[in-house]
Amino acid sequence: MDDGIALLTITVLAVFVGFEVVSKVSSTLHTPLMSGANAIHGIILVGAIIVAGQAGDGWTLALALLAVVLATANLVGGFVVTDRMLEMFRGRRSKPTEPAASAASAASPAPAATDTDAKEAGR
Amino acid sequence: MLLSPTWTAILYLAAAVCFILALKGLSSPKTARRGNLIGAAGALVAVITVFLSVRLENIPWIIAAIAVGSAIAAPVARRVQMTQMPQLVALFNGVGGGAAALVALLELGHATPDAGDTTGLYDLTSVLNPWVGLAIAFTLLVGAVSFAGSMVTFAKLQELMTTRPVVFPGLPVIMAAVLVAAIAASVVVIFTGAIWIAVVLIVLGVATGVLLVLPVGGADVPIVISLLNAFTGLAVAASGLVLGNVLLVVAGTLVGASGTILTRAMASAMGRSVAGILFGAFRGGSTAGSTVASDRPVRSSSxxxxxxxxxxxxxxxxxxxxxxxxxxxxxxxxxxxxxxxxxxxxxxxxxxxxxxxxxxxxxxxxxxxxxxxxxxxxxxxxxxxxxxxxxxxxxxxxxxxxxxxxxxxxxxxxxxxxxxxxxxxxxxxxxxxxxxxxxxxxxxxxxxxxxxxxxxxxxxxxxxxxxxxxxx
Known part of the structure:
Protein backbone atom coordinates (compact mmCIF):
# COMPACT_ATOMS: atom_id res chain seq x y z
CA MET A 1 0.00 0.00 0.00
CA ASP A 2 2.79 2.47 -0.88
CA ASP A 3 0.32 4.52 -2.90
CA GLY A 4 -2.00 4.75 0.06
CA ILE A 5 0.82 6.00 2.27
CA ALA A 6 1.83 8.56 -0.38
CA LEU A 7 -1.74 9.89 -0.47
CA LEU A 8 -1.90 9.99 3.32
CA THR A 9 1.38 11.95 3.42
CA ILE A 10 0.06 14.45 0.91
CA THR A 11 -3.20 14.81 2.83
CA VAL A 12 -1.47 15.51 6.12
CA LEU A 13 0.91 18.03 4.55
CA ALA A 14 -2.03 19.73 2.79
CA VAL A 15 -3.75 20.18 6.15
CA PHE A 16 -0.74 22.09 7.45
CA VAL A 17 -0.38 24.18 4.28
CA GLY A 18 -4.10 24.99 4.48
CA PHE A 19 -3.94 26.16 8.09
CA GLU A 20 -0.74 28.10 7.46
CA VAL A 21 -2.00 29.95 4.38
CA VAL A 22 -5.51 30.64 5.60
CA SER A 23 -4.52 31.90 9.04
CA LYS A 24 -2.70 34.77 7.28
CA VAL A 25 -5.82 35.93 5.44
CA SER A 26 -6.91 39.38 6.58
CA SER A 27 -10.34 39.42 8.21
CA THR A 28 -11.32 42.17 5.75
CA LEU A 29 -11.31 39.46 3.08
CA HIS A 30 -13.16 36.69 4.91
CA THR A 31 -16.13 36.75 2.55
CA PRO A 32 -13.97 36.47 -0.60
CA LEU A 33 -12.02 33.74 1.23
CA MET A 34 -15.21 31.75 1.72
CA SER A 35 -16.37 32.19 -1.82
CA GLY A 36 -12.87 31.52 -3.18
CA ALA A 37 -12.50 28.35 -1.10
CA ASN A 38 -15.98 27.46 -2.28
CA ALA A 39 -14.85 27.78 -5.89
CA ILE A 40 -11.82 25.60 -5.22
CA HIS A 41 -13.89 22.66 -4.00
CA GLY A 42 -15.76 22.90 -7.30
CA ILE A 43 -12.72 21.02 -8.64
CA ILE A 44 -14.79 17.94 -7.79
CA LEU A 45 -15.63 18.55 -11.46
CA VAL A 46 -12.52 16.49 -12.25
CA GLY A 47 -14.01 13.55 -10.36
CA ALA A 48 -17.39 14.07 -12.00
CA ILE A 49 -15.80 14.04 -15.47
CA ILE A 50 -13.98 10.79 -14.66
CA VAL A 51 -17.14 8.99 -13.52
CA ALA A 52 -19.12 10.39 -16.47
CA GLY A 53 -16.42 9.18 -18.85
CA GLN A 54 -16.68 5.67 -17.48
CA ALA A 55 -20.46 5.49 -17.28
CA GLY A 56 -21.76 2.37 -19.04
CA ASP A 57 -25.55 2.60 -18.82
CA GLY A 58 -28.02 5.45 -19.20
CA TRP A 59 -28.83 5.87 -15.51
CA THR A 60 -25.21 6.09 -14.47
CA LEU A 61 -24.50 8.55 -17.25
CA ALA A 62 -27.49 10.71 -16.28
CA LEU A 63 -26.40 10.88 -12.64
CA ALA A 64 -22.78 11.53 -13.63
CA LEU A 65 -23.81 14.34 -15.97
CA LEU A 66 -25.89 15.84 -13.17
CA ALA A 67 -22.73 15.78 -11.04
CA VAL A 68 -20.83 17.50 -13.88
CA VAL A 69 -23.47 20.27 -14.12
CA LEU A 70 -23.49 20.83 -10.35
CA ALA A 71 -19.70 20.82 -10.06
CA THR A 72 -19.31 23.21 -13.00
CA ALA A 73 -21.85 25.59 -11.44
CA ASN A 74 -19.84 25.49 -8.21
CA LEU A 75 -16.48 26.01 -9.94
CA VAL A 76 -17.38 28.66 -12.53
CA GLY A 77 -19.87 30.54 -10.37
CA GLY A 78 -17.47 30.56 -7.43
CA PHE A 79 -14.55 32.06 -9.34
CA VAL A 80 -16.72 34.61 -11.17
CA VAL A 81 -18.40 35.92 -8.04
CA THR A 82 -15.12 36.05 -6.11
CA ASP A 83 -13.55 38.05 -8.91
CA ARG A 84 -16.48 40.46 -8.88
CA MET A 85 -16.10 40.99 -5.15
CA LEU A 86 -12.35 41.46 -5.20
CA GLU A 87 -12.61 43.93 -8.05
CA MET A 88 -14.51 46.21 -5.66
CA PHE A 89 -11.74 46.31 -3.06
CA ARG A 90 -9.86 49.40 -4.12
CA GLY A 91 -7.34 51.51 -2.35
CA ARG A 92 -7.61 55.24 -1.61
CA ARG A 93 -10.06 56.61 -4.10
CA SER A 94 -8.59 58.76 -6.84
CA LYS A 95 -10.79 61.70 -7.82
CA PRO A 96 -12.54 60.30 -10.93
CA THR A 97 -14.26 56.99 -10.26
CA GLU A 98 -14.05 55.48 -13.77
CA PRO A 99 -11.72 52.48 -13.70
CA ALA A 100 -9.77 53.65 -16.75
CA ALA A 101 -9.17 57.10 -15.30
CA SER A 102 -8.17 55.71 -11.91
CA ALA A 103 -5.69 53.36 -13.58
CA ALA A 104 -4.19 56.32 -15.41
CA SER A 105 -3.95 58.42 -12.27
CA ALA A 106 -2.46 55.49 -10.36
CA ALA A 107 0.31 55.39 -12.93
CA SER A 108 1.02 59.11 -12.78
CA PRO A 109 1.39 60.21 -9.13
CA ALA A 110 5.19 60.36 -9.27
CA PRO A 111 5.48 63.02 -12.01
CA ALA A 112 2.61 65.00 -10.43
CA ALA A 113 4.48 65.08 -7.12
CA THR A 114 7.71 66.28 -8.71
CA ASP A 115 5.75 69.04 -10.48
CA THR A 116 4.49 70.46 -7.20
CA ASP A 117 7.92 69.98 -5.63
CA ALA A 118 9.39 72.06 -8.45
CA LYS A 119 6.80 74.78 -7.90
CA GLU A 120 7.48 74.82 -4.18
CA ALA A 121 11.20 75.02 -4.81
CA GLY A 122 10.70 77.89 -7.29
CA ARG A 123 8.68 79.93 -4.83
CA MET B 1 -2.90 9.27 -27.32
CA LEU B 2 -3.07 9.95 -23.59
CA LEU B 3 -0.77 11.98 -21.38
CA SER B 4 1.76 9.91 -19.46
CA PRO B 5 1.15 9.51 -15.70
CA THR B 6 4.22 11.66 -15.03
CA TRP B 7 2.91 14.61 -17.05
CA THR B 8 -0.52 14.16 -15.52
CA ALA B 9 0.98 14.31 -12.05
CA ILE B 10 3.00 17.42 -12.93
CA LEU B 11 -0.04 19.23 -14.33
CA TYR B 12 -2.14 18.34 -11.28
CA LEU B 13 0.69 19.57 -9.07
CA ALA B 14 0.72 22.87 -10.97
CA ALA B 15 -3.04 23.19 -10.45
CA ALA B 16 -2.66 22.46 -6.72
CA VAL B 17 0.03 25.15 -6.44
CA CYS B 18 -2.33 27.60 -8.21
CA PHE B 19 -5.01 26.89 -5.58
CA ILE B 20 -2.54 27.50 -2.75
CA LEU B 21 -1.48 30.78 -4.41
CA ALA B 22 -5.14 31.77 -4.74
CA LEU B 23 -5.62 31.48 -0.99
CA LYS B 24 -2.26 33.09 -0.28
CA GLY B 25 -3.20 36.10 -2.44
CA LEU B 26 -6.05 36.82 -0.05
CA SER B 27 -3.61 37.95 2.63
CA SER B 28 -3.90 41.46 1.16
CA PRO B 29 -6.56 43.23 -0.93
CA LYS B 30 -3.76 44.28 -3.32
CA THR B 31 -2.91 40.73 -4.38
CA ALA B 32 -6.28 39.08 -3.86
CA ARG B 33 -7.78 39.54 -7.30
CA ARG B 34 -4.72 38.26 -9.13
CA GLY B 35 -4.64 35.29 -6.75
CA ASN B 36 -8.22 34.41 -7.60
CA LEU B 37 -7.43 34.52 -11.33
CA ILE B 38 -4.46 32.21 -10.74
CA GLY B 39 -6.83 29.82 -8.95
CA ALA B 40 -9.23 29.90 -11.90
CA ALA B 41 -6.33 29.20 -14.26
CA GLY B 42 -5.37 26.22 -12.08
CA ALA B 43 -8.90 24.88 -12.34
CA LEU B 44 -8.78 25.21 -16.12
CA VAL B 45 -5.44 23.34 -16.27
CA ALA B 46 -6.91 20.57 -14.12
CA VAL B 47 -10.00 20.14 -16.29
CA ILE B 48 -7.95 20.06 -19.50
CA THR B 49 -5.60 17.55 -17.86
CA VAL B 50 -8.39 15.14 -17.01
CA PHE B 51 -9.59 15.16 -20.64
CA LEU B 52 -6.05 14.45 -21.85
CA SER B 53 -5.07 11.83 -19.29
CA VAL B 54 -8.06 9.50 -18.79
CA ARG B 55 -9.71 7.42 -21.50
CA LEU B 56 -13.21 8.89 -21.49
CA GLU B 57 -16.45 7.87 -23.16
CA ASN B 58 -19.41 10.23 -23.63
CA ILE B 59 -17.17 13.27 -24.23
CA PRO B 60 -19.83 15.29 -26.16
CA TRP B 61 -22.27 14.75 -23.28
CA ILE B 62 -19.69 15.84 -20.73
CA ILE B 63 -18.87 19.00 -22.66
CA ALA B 64 -22.56 19.78 -23.01
CA ALA B 65 -23.03 19.33 -19.25
CA ILE B 66 -20.11 21.69 -18.55
CA ALA B 67 -21.67 24.24 -20.90
CA VAL B 68 -25.03 23.94 -19.12
CA GLY B 69 -23.43 24.35 -15.68
CA SER B 70 -21.48 27.42 -16.80
CA ALA B 71 -24.49 28.95 -18.52
CA ILE B 72 -26.52 28.63 -15.33
CA ALA B 73 -23.90 29.80 -12.84
CA ALA B 74 -22.00 32.59 -14.59
CA PRO B 75 -24.95 34.98 -15.15
CA VAL B 76 -26.17 34.42 -11.59
CA ALA B 77 -22.70 35.10 -10.21
CA ARG B 78 -22.40 38.22 -12.34
CA ARG B 79 -25.76 39.69 -11.37
CA VAL B 80 -26.18 38.80 -7.70
CA GLN B 81 -26.43 41.72 -5.28
CA MET B 82 -23.70 41.95 -2.69
CA THR B 83 -26.27 41.75 0.12
CA GLN B 84 -27.31 38.36 -1.29
CA MET B 85 -23.77 36.99 -1.30
CA PRO B 86 -24.33 34.63 1.68
CA GLN B 87 -27.22 32.87 -0.10
CA LEU B 88 -25.17 32.43 -3.25
CA VAL B 89 -22.18 31.02 -1.37
CA ALA B 90 -24.54 28.61 0.42
CA LEU B 91 -26.06 27.56 -2.90
CA PHE B 92 -22.72 26.96 -4.65
CA ASN B 93 -21.48 25.13 -1.57
CA GLY B 94 -24.52 22.88 -1.59
CA VAL B 95 -24.24 21.88 -5.24
CA GLY B 96 -20.54 21.12 -4.71
CA GLY B 97 -21.41 18.82 -1.81
CA GLY B 98 -24.12 17.16 -3.88
CA ALA B 99 -21.68 16.60 -6.74
CA ALA B 100 -19.17 14.97 -4.36
CA ALA B 101 -21.83 12.60 -3.00
CA LEU B 102 -22.89 11.63 -6.54
CA VAL B 103 -19.29 11.00 -7.59
CA ALA B 104 -18.77 8.71 -4.58
CA LEU B 105 -21.98 6.81 -5.33
CA LEU B 106 -21.06 6.25 -8.98
CA GLU B 107 -17.49 5.33 -8.11
CA LEU B 108 -18.81 2.72 -5.69
CA GLY B 109 -20.96 1.24 -8.46
CA HIS B 110 -17.97 1.33 -10.76
CA ALA B 111 -15.50 -0.17 -8.30
CA THR B 112 -17.47 -3.13 -7.01
CA PRO B 113 -18.53 -5.26 -9.99
CA ASP B 114 -15.39 -5.42 -12.11
CA ALA B 115 -12.11 -4.95 -10.34
CA GLY B 116 -8.83 -4.12 -11.97
CA ASP B 117 -9.11 -0.95 -13.98
CA THR B 118 -7.24 2.25 -13.38
CA THR B 119 -9.09 5.49 -12.91
CA GLY B 120 -6.39 7.74 -11.62
CA LEU B 121 -2.78 7.93 -10.64
CA TYR B 122 -3.08 5.60 -7.71
CA ASP B 123 -4.87 2.37 -8.25
CA LEU B 124 -6.73 2.13 -4.98
CA THR B 125 -10.06 1.12 -6.47
CA SER B 126 -8.97 -2.20 -7.95
CA VAL B 127 -10.08 -3.91 -4.76
CA LEU B 128 -12.69 -2.31 -2.54
CA ASN B 129 -10.62 -2.44 0.58
CA PRO B 130 -12.15 -1.11 3.80
CA TRP B 131 -10.15 2.12 3.64
CA VAL B 132 -11.56 3.03 0.24
CA GLY B 133 -14.97 1.95 1.54
CA LEU B 134 -14.51 4.32 4.48
CA ALA B 135 -13.63 7.22 2.18
CA ILE B 136 -16.66 6.46 0.02
CA ALA B 137 -19.02 6.27 3.00
CA PHE B 138 -17.56 9.53 4.37
CA THR B 139 -18.03 11.33 1.04
CA LEU B 140 -21.60 10.05 0.65
CA LEU B 141 -22.62 11.13 4.14
CA VAL B 142 -20.77 14.43 4.44
CA GLY B 143 -21.53 15.47 0.86
CA ALA B 144 -25.24 14.82 1.45
CA VAL B 145 -25.20 16.67 4.80
CA SER B 146 -23.50 19.63 3.12
CA PHE B 147 -25.95 19.62 0.21
CA ALA B 148 -29.09 19.50 2.35
CA GLY B 149 -27.75 21.82 5.06
CA SER B 150 -26.74 24.40 2.45
CA MET B 151 -30.14 24.26 0.78
CA VAL B 152 -31.91 24.89 4.09
CA THR B 153 -29.45 27.72 4.80
CA PHE B 154 -30.20 29.15 1.36
CA ALA B 155 -33.95 28.96 2.04
CA LYS B 156 -33.48 30.75 5.37
CA LEU B 157 -31.32 33.52 3.93
CA GLN B 158 -33.54 33.99 0.89
CA GLU B 159 -36.46 34.09 3.33
CA LEU B 160 -38.22 31.25 1.57
CA MET B 161 -38.79 29.96 5.11
CA THR B 162 -38.71 31.45 8.58
CA THR B 163 -35.33 32.73 9.78
CA ARG B 164 -36.16 31.87 13.39
CA PRO B 165 -34.94 28.58 14.86
CA VAL B 166 -37.29 25.72 13.94
CA VAL B 167 -37.55 23.37 16.92
CA PHE B 168 -40.12 20.68 17.59
CA PRO B 169 -40.49 18.17 20.40
CA GLY B 170 -38.53 15.00 19.85
CA LEU B 171 -35.99 16.66 17.59
CA PRO B 172 -32.98 15.45 19.61
CA VAL B 173 -34.36 11.89 19.58
CA ILE B 174 -34.96 11.93 15.82
CA MET B 175 -31.51 13.43 15.25
CA ALA B 176 -29.85 10.74 17.37
CA ALA B 177 -31.80 7.98 15.59
CA VAL B 178 -30.81 9.32 12.15
CA LEU B 179 -27.15 9.51 13.18
CA VAL B 180 -27.12 5.95 14.54
CA ALA B 181 -28.76 4.70 11.34
CA ALA B 182 -26.22 6.63 9.28
CA ILE B 183 -23.31 5.06 11.15
CA ALA B 184 -24.84 1.59 10.70
CA ALA B 185 -25.35 2.19 6.97
CA SER B 186 -21.75 3.45 6.67
CA VAL B 187 -20.44 0.24 8.23
CA VAL B 188 -22.47 -1.86 5.77
CA VAL B 189 -21.18 0.21 2.82
CA ILE B 190 -17.58 -0.08 4.01
CA PHE B 191 -17.64 -3.86 4.25
CA THR B 192 -20.04 -4.87 1.47
CA GLY B 193 -20.11 -1.97 -0.97
CA ALA B 194 -23.87 -2.48 -1.43
CA ILE B 195 -25.20 0.22 -3.74
CA TRP B 196 -28.71 0.44 -2.35
CA ILE B 197 -27.34 0.89 1.18
CA ALA B 198 -25.22 3.71 -0.23
CA VAL B 199 -28.41 5.36 -1.52
CA VAL B 200 -29.94 4.95 1.95
CA LEU B 201 -26.82 6.57 3.38
CA ILE B 202 -27.30 9.59 1.11
CA VAL B 203 -30.93 9.90 2.22
CA LEU B 204 -29.84 9.74 5.86
CA GLY B 205 -27.19 12.39 5.13
CA VAL B 206 -29.85 14.68 3.63
CA ALA B 207 -32.01 14.18 6.74
CA THR B 208 -29.04 14.98 8.99
CA GLY B 209 -28.27 18.16 7.06
CA VAL B 210 -31.86 19.40 7.31
CA LEU B 211 -32.16 18.57 11.02
CA LEU B 212 -28.79 20.18 11.73
CA VAL B 213 -29.65 23.57 10.20
CA LEU B 214 -33.37 23.88 11.04
CA PRO B 215 -32.78 24.79 14.71
CA VAL B 216 -30.15 27.44 13.89
CA GLY B 217 -31.33 31.05 14.20
CA GLY B 218 -30.87 33.67 11.46
CA ALA B 219 -27.93 35.45 13.04
CA ASP B 220 -25.97 32.23 13.54
CA VAL B 221 -26.32 31.27 9.90
CA PRO B 222 -22.91 32.78 8.94
CA ILE B 223 -21.18 30.24 11.14
CA VAL B 224 -23.18 27.41 9.63
CA ILE B 225 -22.28 28.46 6.07
CA SER B 226 -18.65 28.44 7.01
CA LEU B 227 -18.95 25.03 8.69
CA LEU B 228 -20.75 23.49 5.70
CA ASN B 229 -18.04 24.94 3.45
CA ALA B 230 -15.50 22.96 5.48
CA PHE B 231 -17.71 19.86 5.18
CA THR B 232 -17.82 20.07 1.40
CA GLY B 233 -14.05 20.51 1.34
CA LEU B 234 -13.59 17.37 3.40
CA ALA B 235 -16.04 15.44 1.20
CA VAL B 236 -14.07 16.48 -1.89
CA ALA B 237 -10.80 15.45 -0.24
CA ALA B 238 -12.27 12.05 0.63
CA SER B 239 -13.53 11.59 -2.93
CA GLY B 240 -9.95 12.34 -4.03
CA LEU B 241 -8.81 9.42 -1.89
CA VAL B 242 -11.45 7.22 -3.55
CA LEU B 243 -10.43 8.21 -7.06
CA GLY B 244 -6.73 8.27 -6.19
CA ASN B 245 -6.60 11.85 -7.43
CA VAL B 246 -4.01 13.99 -5.62
CA LEU B 247 -5.48 17.29 -6.80
CA LEU B 248 -8.88 16.59 -5.28
CA VAL B 249 -7.19 15.59 -2.02
CA VAL B 250 -5.13 18.79 -1.83
CA ALA B 251 -7.93 21.15 -2.94
CA GLY B 252 -10.49 19.56 -0.62
CA THR B 253 -8.11 19.65 2.33
CA LEU B 254 -7.28 23.33 1.74
CA VAL B 255 -10.98 24.18 1.78
CA GLY B 256 -11.55 22.03 4.85
CA ALA B 257 -8.79 23.91 6.67
CA SER B 258 -10.05 27.34 5.65
CA GLY B 259 -13.62 26.50 6.63
CA THR B 260 -12.47 25.21 10.00
CA ILE B 261 -10.41 28.31 10.77
CA LEU B 262 -13.22 30.67 9.74
CA THR B 263 -15.80 28.75 11.73
CA ARG B 264 -13.69 28.99 14.85
CA ALA B 265 -12.89 32.68 14.26
CA MET B 266 -16.57 33.50 13.84
CA ALA B 267 -17.65 31.55 16.89
CA SER B 268 -15.06 33.26 19.09
CA ALA B 269 -16.09 36.66 17.68
CA MET B 270 -19.58 35.91 18.97
CA GLY B 271 -18.24 34.62 22.27
CA ARG B 272 -19.85 31.23 21.71
CA SER B 273 -18.80 27.70 20.90
CA VAL B 274 -19.62 25.98 17.60
CA ALA B 275 -21.40 23.20 19.49
CA GLY B 276 -23.42 25.81 21.39
CA ILE B 277 -24.62 27.31 18.12
CA LEU B 278 -25.55 24.00 16.51
CA PHE B 279 -27.12 22.43 19.54
CA GLY B 280 -28.11 25.52 21.54
CA ALA B 281 -31.70 25.38 20.36
CA PHE B 282 -31.95 21.74 21.41
CA ARG B 283 -31.31 22.80 24.97
CA GLY B 284 -34.25 25.17 25.13
CA GLY B 285 -33.98 28.19 22.91
CA SER B 286 -30.96 30.05 24.27
CA THR B 287 -31.02 32.05 21.05
CA ALA B 288 -34.62 33.19 21.41
CA GLY B 289 -34.00 36.07 23.82
CA SER B 290 -36.31 38.90 24.71
CA THR B 291 -37.86 41.07 22.06
CA VAL B 292 -39.67 43.37 24.45
CA ALA B 293 -38.89 47.06 24.10
CA SER B 294 -37.78 48.92 27.18
CA ASP B 295 -39.57 52.09 28.28
CA ARG B 296 -36.73 53.71 30.24
CA PRO B 297 -36.00 57.31 29.21
CA VAL B 298 -33.41 57.88 26.47
CA ARG B 299 -32.18 60.99 24.69
CA SER B 300 -33.52 60.88 21.17
CA SER B 301 -32.89 63.70 18.76
CA SER B 302 -33.38 64.93 15.22
Missing part, protein backbone atom coordinates in the same frame (compact mmCIF):
# COMPACT_ATOMS: atom_id res chain seq x y z
CA UNK B 303 -31.29 64.33 12.12
CA UNK B 304 -30.23 68.00 12.23
CA UNK B 305 -28.80 67.61 15.75
CA UNK B 306 -26.87 64.52 14.68
CA UNK B 307 -25.57 66.42 11.65
CA UNK B 308 -24.26 69.20 13.92
CA UNK B 309 -22.54 66.66 16.17
CA UNK B 310 -20.86 65.03 13.16
CA UNK B 311 -20.18 68.18 11.18
CA UNK B 312 -18.21 69.91 13.93
CA UNK B 313 -16.25 66.86 15.07
CA UNK B 314 -12.64 66.16 14.15
CA UNK B 315 -12.62 62.39 14.26
CA UNK B 316 -15.64 60.21 13.57
CA UNK B 317 -15.72 56.43 13.81
CA UNK B 318 -18.64 54.73 12.08
CA UNK B 319 -19.73 51.31 13.37
CA UNK B 320 -21.89 49.65 10.70
CA UNK B 321 -23.95 46.59 11.67
CA UNK B 322 -26.44 44.10 10.37
CA UNK B 323 -29.19 46.76 10.30
CA UNK B 324 -27.24 48.74 7.71
CA UNK B 325 -26.98 45.69 5.47
CA UNK B 326 -30.70 44.95 5.83
CA UNK B 327 -31.61 48.56 4.98
CA UNK B 328 -29.16 48.53 2.00
CA UNK B 329 -27.75 51.79 3.35
CA UNK B 330 -24.10 51.19 2.34
CA UNK B 331 -24.14 53.73 -0.52
CA UNK B 332 -25.72 56.42 1.65
CA UNK B 333 -23.11 55.87 4.35
CA UNK B 334 -20.36 56.20 1.73
CA UNK B 335 -21.84 59.56 0.68
CA UNK B 336 -21.97 60.65 4.32
CA UNK B 337 -18.32 59.70 4.71
CA UNK B 338 -17.41 61.73 1.61
CA UNK B 339 -19.43 64.75 2.83
CA UNK B 340 -17.70 64.67 6.22
CA UNK B 341 -14.26 64.25 4.68
CA UNK B 342 -14.98 67.25 2.45
CA UNK B 343 -15.33 69.22 5.69
CA UNK B 344 -11.89 68.04 6.77
CA UNK B 345 -13.19 65.47 9.25
CA UNK B 346 -11.34 62.18 9.61
CA UNK B 347 -13.76 59.27 9.17
CA UNK B 348 -12.96 55.59 9.66
CA UNK B 349 -15.11 52.49 9.83
CA UNK B 350 -14.87 50.02 12.72
CA UNK B 351 -15.87 46.55 11.53
CA UNK B 352 -16.81 43.85 14.00
CA UNK B 353 -15.95 40.37 12.64
CA UNK B 354 -19.59 39.26 12.70
CA UNK B 355 -21.08 42.43 11.18
CA UNK B 356 -23.26 41.48 8.21
CA UNK B 357 -24.57 38.06 7.34
CA UNK B 358 -21.36 36.11 6.75
CA UNK B 359 -17.72 36.45 7.84
CA UNK B 360 -16.35 39.73 6.50
CA UNK B 361 -19.62 40.56 4.71
CA UNK B 362 -19.65 44.20 5.85
CA UNK B 363 -16.28 44.82 4.19
CA UNK B 364 -17.68 43.64 0.86
CA UNK B 365 -20.77 45.83 1.19
CA UNK B 366 -18.66 48.91 1.98
CA UNK B 367 -16.16 48.09 -0.77
CA UNK B 368 -19.09 47.91 -3.18
CA UNK B 369 -20.00 51.46 -2.11
CA UNK B 370 -16.46 52.53 -3.13
CA UNK B 371 -15.10 53.03 0.36
CA UNK B 372 -11.34 52.45 0.21
CA UNK B 373 -10.21 49.43 2.22
CA UNK B 374 -7.71 51.52 4.19
CA UNK B 375 -10.67 53.20 5.92
CA UNK B 376 -12.03 49.82 7.10
CA UNK B 377 -10.46 48.95 10.45
CA UNK B 378 -10.52 45.59 12.18
CA UNK B 379 -11.68 45.36 15.77
CA UNK B 380 -8.24 44.82 17.29
CA UNK B 381 -6.68 47.88 15.66
CA UNK B 382 -9.62 50.26 16.05
CA UNK B 383 -10.48 49.71 19.70
CA UNK B 384 -7.74 51.96 21.04
CA UNK B 385 -8.83 54.73 18.66
CA UNK B 386 -12.27 55.24 20.22
CA UNK B 387 -10.65 57.22 23.08
CA UNK B 388 -9.61 59.95 20.65
CA UNK B 389 -12.85 59.94 18.64
CA UNK B 390 -15.29 62.83 19.02
CA UNK B 391 -18.27 60.86 17.76
CA UNK B 392 -18.92 57.15 17.36
CA UNK B 393 -21.80 56.66 14.93
CA UNK B 394 -23.40 53.24 15.41
CA UNK B 395 -25.63 52.28 12.49
CA UNK B 396 -27.83 49.22 12.93
CA UNK B 397 -25.58 47.46 15.43
CA UNK B 398 -26.29 46.72 19.06
CA UNK B 399 -24.85 43.63 20.73
CA UNK B 400 -21.38 44.13 19.25
CA UNK B 401 -21.06 47.50 21.07
CA UNK B 402 -22.74 46.47 24.33
CA UNK B 403 -20.37 47.15 27.25
CA UNK B 404 -22.13 44.41 29.25
CA UNK B 405 -19.84 41.98 27.39
CA UNK B 406 -17.00 43.42 29.48
CA UNK B 407 -18.67 44.59 32.67
CA UNK B 408 -21.53 42.18 33.53
CA UNK B 409 -20.30 38.65 34.26
CA UNK B 410 -23.85 37.25 34.33
CA UNK B 411 -24.77 38.54 30.86
CA UNK B 412 -25.28 36.03 28.02
CA UNK B 413 -22.78 37.95 25.88
CA UNK B 414 -20.18 38.27 28.67
CA UNK B 415 -16.76 37.53 27.20
CA UNK B 416 -17.71 38.36 23.62
CA UNK B 417 -15.20 40.78 22.07
CA UNK B 418 -16.88 44.13 21.40
CA UNK B 419 -16.13 47.46 19.76
CA UNK B 420 -15.51 49.82 22.67
CA UNK B 421 -17.61 52.76 21.46
CA UNK B 422 -18.35 53.76 25.05
CA UNK B 423 -14.85 55.29 25.13
CA UNK B 424 -15.80 57.90 22.51
CA UNK B 425 -16.79 61.39 23.64
CA UNK B 426 -20.23 61.19 22.03
CA UNK B 427 -22.11 58.11 20.85
CA UNK B 428 -24.89 58.31 18.27
CA UNK B 429 -27.09 55.29 17.62
CA UNK B 430 -29.18 55.07 14.48
CA UNK B 431 -31.76 52.47 15.49
CA UNK B 432 -35.03 51.18 14.21
CA UNK B 433 -36.58 50.93 17.67
CA UNK B 434 -35.72 50.32 21.32
CA UNK B 435 -35.98 46.57 20.78
CA UNK B 436 -32.93 44.76 22.10
CA UNK B 437 -30.50 43.19 19.66
CA UNK B 438 -30.24 39.56 18.66
CA UNK B 439 -28.97 38.42 22.07
CA UNK B 440 -32.12 39.88 23.62
CA UNK B 441 -30.41 41.93 26.31
CA UNK B 442 -30.58 45.57 27.26
CA UNK B 443 -27.72 47.83 26.19
CA UNK B 444 -26.88 50.15 29.11
CA UNK B 445 -24.95 52.40 26.73
CA UNK B 446 -28.28 53.61 25.27
CA UNK B 447 -29.15 55.26 28.57
CA UNK B 448 -25.77 56.94 29.19
CA UNK B 449 -25.59 60.76 29.12
CA UNK B 450 -23.13 60.84 26.19
CA UNK B 451 -25.51 58.84 23.99
CA UNK B 452 -27.92 60.26 21.42
CA UNK B 453 -30.45 58.18 19.51
CA UNK B 454 -32.03 58.74 16.14
CA UNK B 455 -34.88 56.35 15.43
CA UNK B 456 -35.83 55.07 11.99
CA UNK B 457 -34.76 52.88 9.09
CA UNK B 458 -30.95 53.08 8.78
CA UNK B 459 -31.01 54.21 5.15
CA UNK B 460 -33.69 56.90 5.71
CA UNK B 461 -31.95 58.24 8.81
CA UNK B 462 -28.59 58.34 7.02
CA UNK B 463 -30.18 60.19 4.09
CA UNK B 464 -31.65 62.84 6.42
CA UNK B 465 -28.36 63.24 8.31
CA UNK B 466 -26.51 63.48 5.00
CA UNK B 467 -28.64 66.32 3.65
CA UNK B 468 -28.45 68.10 7.01
CA UNK B 469 -24.63 67.83 6.95
CA UNK B 470 -24.56 69.25 3.43
CA UNK B 471 -26.73 72.17 4.60
CA UNK B 472 -24.39 73.10 7.49
Missing amino acids: AEDVAVLLGYAQRVIIVPGYGLAVAQGQHTIAELQAALEARGIEVIFAIHPVAGRMPGHMNVLLAEANIPYEALKEMSEVNREFKTADVALVVGANDVVNPAAKTTPGSPIYGMPILEVDAARQVVFLKRSMRPGFAGIENELLFEPQTTLLFGDAKDSLGKVLSAVKAL
